[in-house]
Amino acid sequence: MHEEYRDEKIQELRDQLTRFAPKAKKVEQAALAEKLCGEIEPNRPYSFDYLCFRITNYRPEKASRHNVEAADLKHDLFLLIEDLSDSADVSVNEFTEPVHTVDDLSRLFSVSTKTISRWRDAGLVSRRLLFGGRKRVGFLHSSVEAFVANNREKIRRGERFSQLSDDEKSEMIERARQLVEGGASLSDVTRQLSEQMNRSPETIRYTLKNFDADHQQLAIFPNHRATLTDDDKRAIFKLATQGSSVTQLCKRFKRTRSSIQRILLDMRMQHVMELPLDYMYNEDFDATASVMETREQEYLAPLPEATTPSRKVRVPSGLPSYLAALYDVPLLNREQEYHLFRKMNYLKHKASRLRDSLETAGATKTAVMDQIDSIYEEAVKVKNKIVQSNLRLVVSIAKRHVASSDDFFALISDGNMSLIRAVEKFDYSRGNKFSTYASWAIMKNFARTIPSEFKHRDRFRTTTEELFLSRQDDRLDPYAEETVQRTRQRELSKILDRLDEREQKIITARFGLGRGNEPLTLKEVGEEMGVTKERIRQLEVRALMKLREAANEAKIDVELGS
Structure with a gap:
């Protein structure tokens, strides 16, 4: 039984019919399904109730609003016909018309068995029947006639793929050698023999390739490269990006122009699919x-212009010139920061949606990939702008954590x-300052790396003298900032009683105040409480105002987002 049905309802119908319908009924239903196949019009949906009636002659007791697209219906009906005949265990002798095997059709039309397989994919209806006690694929003569009547051009083209006789192969090889x-x-x-012998280029190329493989001493193309490896394809793509023309690549890798172009398209597609397009989603993007x-x-x-000019920051002493130059890059104000993060994430969102559409892009696939690359490059520029504006933050935190140069x-x-990494993971929609989030991410990483770094150095010291001459670690405690954060959370918890139950739940979820909890977005909190994202934002603003008043009265220094 087939498992690759596209529509679940049709597969469920298959299960019912193959399990409960009697043998004669299955044969009849397969014939009705084949008749329905010939009546399907492209690009329109079909009601499942109608399909069920056409195949079984009865309507479901409970009406269904389920529809099936024409392409999916045709695909699934071919599978249903095979499954019904397979489960019925019908012998070819029980049919009143001739039944052909794959080999029969291959001889009848003078084509290869592979061509028959392609015809089945193109709509030639097949069944699974008993041939002398052995179950094989079979074709009713009426099914073959219907396919031929509707696909005369396909049949004509198929004749060009017909199997070659030994004399034809010898003639082809001799002509190829002369050329x-x-x-x-x-x-x-390939082109000239295809025209002279009225054969497809694929047949010519396949025959010559097999001859060279079987007769290496007499090979017509002894220097022709074997199948290209993945490394070869990556090298072709790299050379193309570095300016090599298709003609140059054809000569270097001994491939046709169409083959090189196909490889470049495949590698370009792979490159686009591997672009890092993870981003922070926002409902406003859709x-x-x-x-x-x-x-x-x-x-x-x-980028919006700064309303007030940024003041000149004093450069810390002892910094080399390339680090001191970081302090010449102006900091972003809150409005500029919000604009850049929104722009970067929206660009990645747009590129991601375009990438999802590549499978159905067809002839415009190259144009879509060009657009994706352009949008991604713009997103990278925005990201670099954010990073450059915050590099001095790394310097200031590092200076507090270490003394040795x-x-x-x-x-x-x-x-x-x-x-x-912080730039990529920051959720700008929460309204928090990026510097706060980035400082926390940088210090958490320092807290992990610094102890392990010194443990590694102590382990591999070579002499006792070096151990005693090592400098005393006079850095700040790497966990100090984490302790401060816990203190702030405790102080905030003291004044949460000023809020009602709903406001407490929102603040706790938004700031991740529970043990081991991560802060949630407005959308996530809204989904938990069954209200809109905008309503959560309004309640959060009101709750924060209450908390500020309570903090002022209690003389507690707690930093609250605006």
Whole structure:
């Protein structure tokens, strides 16, 4: 039984019919399904109740609103016909018309058995029947006639793929050798023999390839490369991106122009599929076309100008010039920061949606990939802008954590990686400042790496003198910031009683105040409480105002998001 049905309802119908219908009924239902196949019109849905009636002659007791698209219906009906005949255990002798095997049709039309398989995929209805006690694929003569009547051009083309006789193969090989001696390439030989012998290029190429493989001493193309490996394909793609033309690649890898172009397209597709397009989703990214047109203009607009000029920051002493230059890059204000994060995530969202559409892009696939690459490059530029504006944050945190110059530059490198990951994971829609989130991510990473780094160094010291001459670790406690954070959470918990039960639940969820809990987005909290994201935002603002008043009265210094 087939398991690759596209529609679950049709597969369920198959299960019922093959299990409970009598043998004669299954034969009748297979014939009705085949008749229905010939009446399906493309690009329209069909009611499942109607399909059920056409195949079984009865309507379901409970009406269904389920529809099946034409392409899926045709695919599943072919499977249903085979499954019904398979479960009925029908012998070919029970039919009043001739029944053909795959080999019979191959001889009848002078085509290969592979061509018959392609015809089955194209709509030639087959059944599984008993031939002398052995179950094989069979074709009713009426099914074959119906396919031929509707596919005369396909039958004509199939004749060009017919099996070659030994004399035809010998003639083809001799002609190919003469053409090669005259300087023709494989593509030239394939094209000319295809025209001279009225055979498909695939048949010519396949025959010559098999001859060379079986007769290496007499090979027509002894220098022709075997099947290209994945490394070969990656090399072709790399050379193409570095400026090599298709003609140059054809000569270097001994392949036809169409073969090289196909490889480049496949490798380009693989490259696009591997682009890191993870992003922080926002409901505002999905709306009607008219609304999104206005929003996109806003999202992709230039960076807003700072309302007040940023003041000159004093560069810490002792920094090399390339690190001191970081302090020349102006910091982002809250509005600029929000704009850049929204722009970066929207660009990745747009590129991701385009990538999902590649399977159905057809002839426009290259254009879609060009668009994805362009959008991704723009997203990377925005990301780099955010990172560059916050690199001094890494320097300031590293200076507080280490005194040795060797350790300092290692921490800078490690901290930069933490900063880049923080940019990718920051949810700008919560309204928090990125510097707070990034500082926490960088310090958490330092807390993990610094102790293990010194443990490794102590383990591999070579002499007692080095051990006693090592500098005392006078850094700040790497867990100090974590302790401060826990203190803030305890202080915030003291004033939560000023809120009602719903407000407490929102604040606790939004700031991750529970043990081991992660902060939730407005959307996630809304889903838990059964209200909209906007309603949660309004309640959160009201709750934060109450908490600020309570913190002021209790003289508790707690930083609350705005």
